[in-house]
Amino acid sequence: MRPVHSLGVFIPIAVVLELAHASPTLIFAAAALAVIPCAAVMGEATEAIAAKSGPGIGGLLNVTFGNAPELIIAFFALIEGLHEVVKASIVGSIVGNILLVMGAAMVVGGAKRDKQNFSPTAANAQSAMLFLALAALILPAVFQLVHGGGLPAVGEDVVDFGSDVERLSLFVALILLLSYVLGLIFSLKTHRAVFNPFEGEEQEEHHWTVRKAAILLAISAVAVGLMSEILVGSISHASEDIGLSEFFVGVFIVAIVGNAAEHWVAVLVAAKDKMDLAVNIAIGSSAQIALFVAPLLVVMSFFFGPNPMALVFNGYELGGLLFAVLIAQLVTHDGESNWFEGVQLLSLYAVLGFVFFYA
Secondary structure, three states, rough: OOOHHHHHHHHHHHHHHHHHOHHHHHHHHHHHHHHHHHHHHHHHHHHHHHOOHHHHHHHHHHHHHHHHHHHHHHHHHHOOOOHHHHHHHHHHHHHHHHHHHHHHHHHHHHHOOOOOOOOOHHHHHHHHHHHHHHHHHHHHHHHHHOOOOOOOOOOOOOOOOHHHHHHHHHHHHHHHHHHHHHHHHHHHHHHHHHHHOOOOOOOOOOOOOOHHHHHHHHHHHHHHHHHHHHHHHHHHHHHHHHHOHHHHHHHHHHHHHHOOOHHHHHHHHHHHOHHHHHHHHHHHHHHHHHHHHHHHHHHOOOOEEEOOOOOOHHHHHHHHHHHHHHHHHHHHHEEOOOOHHHHHHHHHHHHHHHHHOOO
């Protein structure tokens, strides 16, 4: 059992605290810690499947199941009408995967090596998808500003942007979902060899069987769902008690907790000199959040929650998205990485952290 699995003790603790109506801060902390081992199990299970499927498909499986906690947490926040928390967690996930996850993977993987190599073609294809998503996520805010509206302020829970912006957000979401589906066809069918450069070679065996991995995936997904409901239910009061804004909690704490699986697996495989898989997880996860999770939440908001969610981010979120996506292209275009590039990514993440904290 790995040290992170010992955090599983917080699952029953969170349930007991919730039933006992304990302090929201204690409930939030316990639920957040409880999500981490569940996400780690999901990550290890998908790594077992990835060992038999190559870095492209393996990366897709990792980000799909790795993003499940993020999607579940955001869904419960959506039901509560916490749209700004949802959008903050979306931005936090994209920025965190590019800067924190990929940065940590480069530092750990490059610590004892001069450099590590990965497929620039696959990385650039995913970076291009991120650019598409970035433009699509920014344009509703541009529309809002051009028509005399304003961007949401930090700390606002619900903002009425009007039916035009809500409908525009829905159309943008549907286009992004279509682009995501076509991206799957590109990476898994028409250009499969690009994203799976080691097809035909013997893959490293994992000590978990596919059957065991599938069972643990199902169990951990249920546990994440339960912990997510408890987490979201306590977020408003907990943020007030500890003196942090819901914006900071959403963009950093919830995003890190929700993406713990990618954090764990990307660093683990980078240490094993599997940078193709590490980069696929980091960049691929950000692309999936932008092209699948965010638009899916917009569509779901028309059926769940008090009112539809508009894809209009605040200025801090737009700035974070812009710099993170540009840097993703910059550090992956040559197909090489080293530990100092990782330090630079982590440094920018720390700077953004202080900016968001004082926002």
